[in-house]
Amino acid sequence: xxxxxxSAGVSVSTVSNVLNRPDYVSSANxxxxxxxxxxxxxxxxxxxxxxRVGRTRTVGLVVLNIANxxxxxVIRGVEETxxxxxxxxxxxxxxxxxxxxxxxxxxxGEQQVQGVLISPVDPGSPWLAKLADRGVPVVLLDxxxxxxxxxxVSVDDVLGGRLAASHLLxxxxxxxVYVSGPPxxxxxTERREGVLAAMAEAGVPADRLTVIECTELSFGAxxxxxxxxxxLRPRPTAVICANDLLAxxxxxVMFANGVSVPGDVALVxxxxxxxxxxxxxxxxxxxxxxxxxxxxxAKLLLDEVDGAGEHAHRQIVxxxxxxxxxxxxxxxxxxxRSRSSSKRR
Amino acid sequence: xxxxxxSAGVSVSTVSNVLNRPDYVSSANxxxxxxxxxxxxxxxxxxxxxxRVGRTRTVGLVVLNIANxxxxxVIRGVEETxxxxxxxxxxxxxxxxxxxxxxxxxxxGEQQVQGVLISPVDPGSPWLAKLADRGVPVVLLDxxxxxxxxxxVSVDDVLGGRLAASHLLxxxxxxxVYVSGPPxxxxxTERREGVLAAMAEAGVPADRLTVIECTELSFGAxxxxxxxxxxLRPRPTAVICANDLLAxxxxxVMFANGVSVPGDVALVxxxxxxxxxxxxxxxxxxxxxxxxxxxxxAKLLLDEVDGAGEHAHRQIVxxxxxxxxxxxxxxxxxxxRSRSSSKRR
DNA sequence: ATGAAAGCGCTAACAG
DNA sequence: CTGTTAGCGCTTTCAT
Numbered sequence: 090x091x092x093x094x095x096s097a098g099v100s101v102s103t104v105s106n107v108l109n110r111p112d113y114v115s116s117a118n119x120x121x122x123x124x125x126x127x128x129x130x131x132x133x134x135x136x137x138x139x140x141r142v143g144r145t146r147t148v149g150l151v152v153l154n155i156a157n158x159x160x161x162x163v164i165r166g167v168e169e170t171x172x173x174x175x176x177x178x179x180x181x182x183x184x185x186x187x188x189x190x191x192x193x194x195x196x197x198g199e200q201q202v203q204g205v206l207i208s209p210v211d212p213g214s215p216w217l218a219k220l221a222d223r224g225v226p227v228v229l230l231d232x233x234x235x236x237x238x239x240x241x242v243s244v245d246d247v248l249g250g251r252l253a254a255s256h257l258l259x260x261x262x263x264x265x266v267y268v269s270g271p272p273x274x275x276x277x278t279e280r281r282e283g284v285l286a287a288m289a290e291a292g293v294p295a296d297r298l299t300v301i302e303c304t305e306l307s308f309g310a311x312x313x314x315x316x317x318x319x320x321l322r323p324r325p326t327a328v329i330c331a332n333d334l335l336a337x338x339x340x341x342v343m344f345a346n347g348v349s350v351p352g353d354v355a356l357v358x359x360x361x362x363x364x365x366x367x368x369x370x371x372x373x374x375x376x377x378x379x380x381x382x383x384x385x386x387a388k389l390l391l392d393e394v395d396g397a398g399e400h401a402h403r404q405i406v407x408x409x410x411x412x413x414x415x416x417x418x419x420x421x422x423x424x425x426r427s428r429s430s431s432k433r434r
Numbered sequence: 435x436x437x438x439x440x441s442a443g444v445s446v447s448t449v450s451n452v453l454n455r456p457d458y459v460s461s462a463n464x465x466x467x468x469x470x471x472x473x474x475x476x477x478x479x480x481x482x483x484x485x486r487v488g489r490t491r492t493v494g495l496v497v498l499n500i501a502n503x504x505x506x507x508v509i510r511g512v513e514e515t516x517x518x519x520x521x522x523x524x525x526x527x528x529x530x531x532x533x534x535x536x537x538x539x540x541x542x543g544e545q546q547v548q549g550v551l552i553s554p555v556d557p558g559s560p561w562l563a564k565l566a567d568r569g570v571p572v573v574l575l576d577x578x579x580x581x582x583x584x585x586x587v588s589v590d591d592v593l594g595g596r597l598a599a600s601h602l603l604x605x606x607x608x609x610x611v612y613v614s615g616p617p618x619x620x621x622x623t624e625r626r627e628g629v630l631a632a633m634a635e636a637g638v639p640a641d642r643l644t645v646i647e648c649t650e651l652s653f654g655a656x657x658x659x660x661x662x663x664x665x666l667r668p669r670p671t672a673v674i675c676a677n678d679l680l681a682x683x684x685x686x687v688m689f690a691n692g693v694s695v696p697g698d699v700a701l702v703x704x705x706x707x708x709x710x711x712x713x714x715x716x717x718x719x720x721x722x723x724x725x726x727x728x729x730x731x732a733k734l735l736l737d738e739v740d741g742a743g744e745h746a747h748r749q750i751v752x753x754x755x756x757x758x759x760x761x762x763x764x765x766x767x768x769x770x771r772s773r774s775s776s777k778r779r
Numbered sequence: 780a781t782g783a784a785a786g787c788g789c790t791a792a793c794a795g
Numbered sequence: 796c797t798g799t800t801a802g803c804g805c806t807t808t809c810a811t
Contacts (some may be wrong), residue, residue, distance in 0.1 A: 090804065105806055115780060130568060135544040136490075137804035139481035140787050155509070161501050168527075177541055180525045182513075196522055209662035222475060308708050341712040346787045363653050367686040369714025435788065445798045450790055460796060482788035485803045 090131070097125035101244075108133060139201060146176050148390060149197035151190060151207040153231075153274075155182040157334065158362040159379055160208070163230065166383025167206060174391065176203070181212060185271065185305070191216045198225065204390045206230050206383075210273060213242075226393040230386045231276065234404050240393060242386040242405045245264060246276050249375040249409035250292075251284020253329045253357045256373070256411055258291045260355060260418060262327035266299045268314045268339060270306040270331040277306075277331045280359060284329060300324065303335060311338020318354075319346060326354055333358035333365045333374055340416065344369060356416040366414065373417035376410045435476070442470035453478060484546060491521050493735060494542035496535060498576075498619075500527040502651060502679060503707040504724055505553070508575065510550055511728025519736065521548070528555060530616065530650070536561045543570065549735045551575050551728075554616060557586075572737040575731045576621065579749050585738060587731040588748045591621050594720040594754040595628020596635075598674045598702045601718070601756055603636045605700060605763060607672035611644045613659045613684060615651040615676040622651075622676045625704060629674055642672065648680060656683020663699075664691060671699055672762075676719040678703035678710045678719055685761065689714060700762040711759065718762035721755045 094101045099118055106113045107122040114122070125131070139145055150167050152160040168178050179197060183190035187210050194216045197205055204226035209217060212232045221227050221239065229241035257265060267284055270277040285295055301317055303310040311330065315338055318325060330336035336358030343350050350356050350370045358365055361376035385405060393400045439446045444463055451458045452467040459467070470476070484490055493494040495512050497505040507598060513523050524542060528535035532555050539561045542550055549571035554562060557577045566572050566584065574586035612629055630640055646662055648655035656675065660683055663670060674679035681703030688695050695701050695715045703710055706721035730750060738745045 101805080102782060102784095102807080103780085106781085109806075113780070118780080130564060132540075132543050132568065134485070134546065134804050136481045136484035136546055137787090138806075140479070140485050140789085141806045143805080145789070146482075154498075155506075156503070156506050158501070164500070164527075180527075182509075182525075198477050200478065201481055219475065223477060307714055312712065337709070337712065344714060364682070364709065367653055367657065367682065369689060446788090447790080447799080448797060451797085454790075463797080479788050482803090483790075485788045485805085486788080488803070612800070 090133075093122065093125045093129055093131050096123040096129060097411045116290075144159065145201050145203055147179055147200065147202050148176055148387075148394075149179045149181065149193075149200070149202045149205040149207075150230075151181045151183050151193050151197070151205065151209075152246075153183060153208045153210065154306065155180075155184075157332070157360075158364070159332070159360045159377070162379035163208075163383040166380040166385075168383075170384045170387035171391070175265040185210055185274070186213065187211065190214070194220060198223070203394050204228065206386050206390055208232060208337050226390055228386050228390045228393070231382060234402075237402060237404065240386075240389045240402050240404070242382055242389065242407070244377045244382065244407045244409050246279035246409075247283040247286065249359060249377070250280035250285075250329070252283075252409065252411040253280075253359070253373075253375055253412070254284040254287035255291070256413065256417065257327040257329065257355055257357060258287060258293065260327070262355060263293065264297045264299070264325055264327065266301060266318065266321070266322070266328045268311070268318075268328060268330040268335050269300050269302045270310075270335070272302065272303060274306075278343070280331055281328075303331075306332045306334055308334045308338045308341075311335035311340075312342050313338070315339040315342025324353070327357075328354055329357045329359075331359060332370065333360045333362045336372055336374070336416075337364060337368055340368060340370060340372065343357040350416050351418060355418070356415075361412050366412075368416075370416045371414035373414045374412050376412050378407050378409075382407065435478075438457075438467065438474055438476050439472045441464040441474060455524075469692055474517060484569075490546050490548055492524055492545065492547050493521055493732075493739075494526065494537050494545070494547045494550040494552075495523045495540075495575075496528050496542070496550065496554075498528060498530050498553045498555065499651065500525075500529075502677070502705075502721070503709070504677070504705045507724035508553075508728040511725040511730075512732045513728075514737070515729045515732035521736075530555055530619070532556065532559065535559070543568070548739050551574065551731050551735055551763075553577060571735055573731050573738070576727060578751065579747075582747060582749065585731075585734045585749070587727055587734065587748050587752070589727065589752045589754050590724045591624035591754075592631065592691075593673070594722070595625035595630075595705060596632040597754065597756040598625075598718075598720055599629040599632035601634060601635070601758065601762065602672040602674065602700055602702060603638065605672070606643070607700060607731045608638065609642045609644070609661065609668070609672065611646060611666070611670040611673045613656070613663075613673060613675040613680050614645050615680070616649060617647065619651075625674075625676055637687045638692040651677045651679055653679045653683045653686075656680035656685075657687050658683070660684040660687025663687070664693070669698070673699055674702045674704075676704060678705045678707045678717065678767045681717055681719070681761075682709060682713055685713060685715060685717065695761050696763060702762050706757050711757075713761075715761045716759035718759045719757050721757050723752050723754075727752065 181193040185242045208230040231245045234241035360376040361374040365372040365374045526538035553575040578588045579586035703717045703719040706719040710717040711720045
């Protein structure tokens with residue numbers, strides 16, 4: 090900056106003004122400075138700027154699993170909302186592993202981010218509490234704040250599970266299988282609770298539910314679950330998966346083994362990712378407002394950051410929606426190619 | 435830091451030493467300091483640290499499209515390699531849009547990153563040149579450096595296209611369709627060149643190739659391409675797609691319209707993402723060493739960063755591999771469920 | 780409208 | 796082994 094100032098024949102503060110408040114500077118000087126910057130290839134040192142100003146225009150976003158298309162849309166929602174107001178996003182992937190999450194959060198803390206959006210493995214982890222104690226706004230994403238002292242945006246997973254199960258029960262199925270993910274994830278367990286609630290409502294005893302647990306929410310894990318499903322006796326007729334990746338894996342294995350979907354087995358996924366509508370048998374799924382989830386969370390964070398003191402914490406719970414396609418219902422078995430509903434950007 | 439020092443009854447430099455070179459400090463003092471840090475909830479200000487030290491432990495990674503599973507594995511390769519040596523990664527998504535790429539790169543420059551790994555929209559863009567001029571190491575990812583003055587890691591896309599086309603020609607197909615992506619992307623055009631090369635080798639005239647261009651490499655775009663394919667006369671019998679997402683979209687539309695794959699149309703994708711093996715009809719695809727791509731690029735960058743002066747730029751070109759599955763070959767049409775080959779991490 | 784100068788919080792000589 | 800101290804590059808009063 091000193092070099093630029095010298096080369097332009099002005100003082101450093103004029104250079105600084107050109108960068109930060111161009112209208113304070115005479116246009117003659119502004120031009121000289123801009124020219125010198127271009128000539129010298131000057132790039133502002135953000136560390137120094139931050140140090141001086143005390144805060145950043147950066148927020149951190151920690152997602153549970155970047156390989157899950159669900160989060161890709163959440164990320165989009167966050168990024169577009171924040172970049173519109175000039176904030177940049179540092180994206181981190183905890184990969185569902187608490188130690189990674191901890192180091193992500195720690196790194197973000199040191200970067201002096203304005204705030205953190207996080208889909209936590211465990212919303213009660215000490216590192217999140219510590220961050221909040223330091224006064225860094227934290228908004229929980231796809232997770233409900235325990236108290237009222239924190240913002241959160243989530244989707245009603247119990248309802249989602251109930252929608253899926255009610256649908257299958259209405260089709261006359263009497264035994265259900267729930268292909269679950271890591272029980273650490275409350276999303277996964279709440280969806281199961283929803284399934285049980287629907288069964289209770291329908292007067293179906295809880296022991297009619299078989300749970301198959303997977304160690305991760307991935308396509309590969311779904312394939313493994315599919316294999317295990319094949320071994321069950323009596324053969325289940327209806328399967329709900331904790332997410333679409335699992336469901337697609339299950340579907341693939343059914344397909345490969347000549348088990349007809351929905352003829353022999355009805356299948357319901359969760360998230361309604363793009364592939365769900367496009368798989369061999371279009372997948373019935375519980376749609377979540379993914380983009381909006383990120384968008385709303387980002388706006389909440391902005392409000393907390395800008396609205397100095399004025400901010401009231403809010404816990405927003407969004408509503409999922411069942412999208413019925415061929416995989417669960419003989420009525421849809423003639424493919425109507427209803428992909429239309431999955432449009433998102 | 436001053437507070438910590440006071441509270442621990444030592445000087446700030448001792449606190450600094452505890453943080454940076456714990457072995458310089460007597461264990462009595464170390465304990466006192468650590469205790470004070472915990473008590474006060476002190477978090478080191480990274481901006482100040484950076485400013486003082488002059489460099490970061492951070493590198494930037496800019497990918498073309500985070501929604502593409504191909505890049506997810508590349509990201510993993512980069513992150514695991516770098517985090518192993520204590521570097522953190524700032525992940526950016528250019529989304530194939532040059533202006534976004536420019537602002538990503540600019541942001542990384544201001545963050546004083548140690549280096550940048552980028553799968554560029556256009557490897558020759560001015561902002562990349564500017565970065566390199568400033569002395570920031572830049573490694574091209576999935577893109578070949580034009581000269582010898584820069585590191586790059588890419589996969590031979592011409593060869594990949596040739597493998598795909600040769601395979602189909604060997605099956606006796608005489609007309610090919612190439613479902614292309616944005617012509618801006620050299621990967622896409624080079625794969626087409628490979629297809630043409632294979633045709634030339636086989637003595638098939640170039641006008642037997644029909645090109646369908648898509649505006650993006652996505653599942654949705656593949657569906658659109660599928661619709662257009664259905665309208666072609668004569669009906670093509672063999673289709674090569676610029677990537678797997680396109681191919682899965684095409685496959686979905688074929689399926690929905692009762693066109694048998696591979697019976698009526700043979701289909702080949704590109705990337706061999708996990709879904710490829712797992713789709714309704716397992717997809718023949720050209721496998722790229724995705725994880726290794728990221729890994730090798732990260733190592734090249736580390737060498738350039740650490741190996742002060744000693745570093746010799748390298749342009750590494752990796753070799754793709756054709757994975758034949760049911761979608762292209764009647765011989766495989768009885769599903770062998772050969773998912774095994776898609777194992778990665 | 781412009782310039783001089785005081786730090787932001789930290790690290791790394793250097794001296795003890 | 797510990798403390799003192801001089802900046803790192805920038806923004807921002809405060810004078811002019």
